[in-house]
Amino acid sequence: MRLPPTYSDEGLLAAIEARRRQPALGVLVLSQYVETAYAGELIGGDTAGIGYLLKERVGDVRGFLDALRTVAAGGTVLDRQVVTELLAPGGGANEALSRLTVRERDVLALMAEGRSNTAIAESLVVTPGAVEKHITSIFAKLDLPACHDDHRRVLAVLAYLRVVRKPDRADRPE
Numbered sequence: 001m002r003l004p005p006t007y008s009d010e011g012l013l014a015a016i017e018a019r020r021r022q023p024a025l026g027v028l029v030l031s032q033y034v035e036t037a038y039a040g041e042l043i044g045g046d047t048a049g050i051g052y053l054l055k056e057r058v059g060d061v062r063g064f065l066d067a068l069r070t071v072a073a074g075g076t077v078l079d080r081q082v083v084t085e086l087l088a089p090g091g092g093a094n095e096a097l098s099r100l101t102v103r104e105r106d107v108l109a110l111m112a113e114g115r116s117n118t119a120i121a122e123s124l125v126v127t128p129g130a131v132e133k134h135i136t137s138i139f140a141k142l143d144l145p146a147c148h149d150d151h152r153r154v155l156a157v158l159a160y161l162r163v164v165r166k167p168d169r170a171d172r173p174e
């Protein structure tokens with residue numbers, strides 16, 4: 001992202017300009033930093049073919065190639081930290097999601113990936129009980145009371161996806 005001559009934001013600005021000129025162009029940004037203002041502009045309203053990954057987390061070659069394929073196929077791939085910073089207060093998130101703590105946003109991001117409570121606990125190195133407490137808090141902050149007609153977990157993920165669109169499993173190439 002940081003390219004000559006100033007080594008500031010030239011790479012991301014070039015990606016934004018390339019998408020402006022060619023809206024169907026897939027762009028996968030690899031960066032050491034999360035630049036929320038530019039990430040929000042890059043992602044914008046059309047999230048098809050967009051990716052923003054942090055270099056420090058792209059050690060898994062298979063995962064990186066999957067991300068490239070997803071973006072090339074028109075999907076969206078966002079590093080969890082990018083999502084967390086975009087959802088932080090002042091990061092451009094909608095009001096309800098901006099009330100979540102960083103850990104709650106991490107849990108919600110993993111829920112949106114289809115992870116079970118046990119898998120979320122393993123990923124975040126916490127107990128399943130802690131995950132359940134975070135999910136209960138997410139439901140309360142998103143004003144999702146328990147009722148027989150709605151599935152709160154799905155509604156929470158839908159609220160999340162309205163802000164940051166993630167590809168569903170059908171969008172991922174095999």
